[in-house]
Amino acid sequence: MASNRPNQPGSGPPGAGSMGGRTFGAFDEPRLSADDFRALRDVVNAYCGIDLAPDQRASVERRLRERVSLAGFETFSEYVRFLRSDPNARAELEDAVDALTTNETYFFREEYQLRAFREEVIPILARQAAARKRLAIWSAGCSTGEEVYSIATLLLESHELAGWDLRVYGSDISKRCLAQARRAVYGPSSFRVTSPEAKRRWFIERPEGWMVSERVRQLCHFGHLNLLEGDRATAVGRVDAIFCRNVLIYLDGRARRRVIDLFHDRLYPGGILLLGHSESLLNVSTAFELLHLRDDLVYRRPAPTGFGFASPRAMRAAAPVEDPPLSEPRARRRGTP
Numbered sequence: 001m002a003s004n005r006p007n008q009p010g011s012g013p014p015g016a017g018s019m020g021g022r023t024f025g026a027f028d029e030p031r032l033s034a035d036d037f038r039a040l041r042d043v044v045n046a047y048c049g050i051d052l053a054p055d056q057r058a059s060v061e062r063r064l065r066e067r068v069s070l071a072g073f074e075t076f077s078e079y080v081r082f083l084r085s086d087p088n089a090r091a092e093l094e095d096a097v098d099a100l101t102t103n104e105t106y107f108f109r110e111e112y113q114l115r116a117f118r119e120e121v122i123p124i125l126a127r128q129a130a131a132r133k134r135l136a137i138w139s140a141g142c143s144t145g146e147e148v149y150s151i152a153t154l155l156l157e158s159h160e161l162a163g164w165d166l167r168v169y170g171s172d173i174s175k176r177c178l179a180q181a182r183r184a185v186y187g188p189s190s191f192r193v194t195s196p197e198a199k200r201r202w203f204i205e206r207p208e209g210w211m212v213s214e215r216v217r218q219l220c221h222f223g224h225l226n227l228l229e230g231d232r233a234t235a236v237g238r239v240d241a242i243f244c245r246n247v248l249i250y251l252d253g254r255a256r257r258r259v260i261d262l263f264h265d266r267l268y269p270g271g272i273l274l275l276g277h278s279e280s281l282l283n284v285s286t287a288f289e290l291l292h293l294r295d296d297l298v299y300r301r302p303a304p305t306g307f308g309f310a311s312p313r314a315m316r317a318a319a320p321v322e323d324p325p326l327s328e329p330r331a332r333r334r335g336t337p
């Protein structure tokens with residue numbers, strides 16, 4: 001089917017541009033009407049679950065204005081119509097969402113939770129995975145990678161995991177963020193709570209910033225993933241713990257349920273889910289049990305009674321060595337409706 005998208009940035013319908021009698025300037029910048037905002041909000045929501053509030057219209061207009069002209073349109077109406085109805089709009093929709101996401105992050109964010117992970121969660125996971133001596137952690141919505149590398153340093157510091165096969169997967173919907181994550185070079189704002197000792201230990205100073213050390217980077221793998229397209233999460237395989245911090249807050253209820261369902265599917269029984277400090281599964285899912293740690297509350301995918309302390313036979317039954325495909329039949333999931 002033919003695309004309505006102009007071929008070249010700046011090319012538009014007949015009569016467009018200053019030659020056609022139109023003036024371009026600060027006062028003629030495209031404006032996002034309430035109707036177009038509502039239509040755009042629906043497109044974005046259907047694609048990635050992000051829930052744009054009515055009071056975000058001005059900020060959406062500001063963030064997408066450049067995209068409108070880069071995509072070759074003159075008005076938001078044309079741009080939104082293209083995103084809504086053109087089968088070739090997928091790449092532009094990805095770029096638009098990339099421009100709309102909030103990517104705030106830094107190393108060792110929510111220190112109390114990382115302490116709980118180091119002191120209480122790692123020992124649980126180490127017991128559960130003792131037979132395979134392999135641990136996989138997934139940072140879902142990792143932004144520019146600081147969370148992924150922070151988790152990797154905690155795994156490397158753990159004596160219980162010495163000699164294990166350790167992996168930390170980072171995924172995000174933003175390709176721009178992932179490029180920065182893979183580059184692994186960071187400026188001062190990423191280190192706002194990093195101790196000088198940790199900085200010396202895990203980073204190398206370069207002219208362009210501080211680079212994550214090779215030892216840490218070796219554990220970390222990044223991939224592009226829209227959490228609402230969970231069937232693409234096969235690359236992640238089964239994991240022992242998932243960090244999904246400060247992501248659910250941007251999603252609506254329907255999207256949160258789908259994402260949590262995906263996490264339930266991807267976690268080994270007994271696997272642990274860590275959310276941001278303002279996020280919870282209240283009104284989202286009852287498939288997880290709450291685990292009260294000294295410094296934090298985390299969620300656990302239920303496991304057979306006594307899992308983690310159980311007989312090797314029970315642990316083998318609960319944690320298959322081979323990763324089943326993501327498309328595991330729903331009926332085999334525990335606790336999902």
Ligand SMILES: C[S@@+](CC[C@H](N)C(=O)[O-])C[C@H]1O[C@@H](n2cnc3c(N)ncnc32)[C@H](O)[C@@H]1O
Pocket residue numbers: 048049050101102103104105106109140141142143144147171172173174177225226227228244245246247250276
């Ligand atoms: C505020 S950052 C959180 C980064 C990190 N987890 C932290 O807490 O420091 C939220 C990230 O979620 C990502 N995100 C939002 N919706 C997403 C979706 N549907 N699929 C994948 N990532 C998404 C955004 O691109 C953004 O990088």
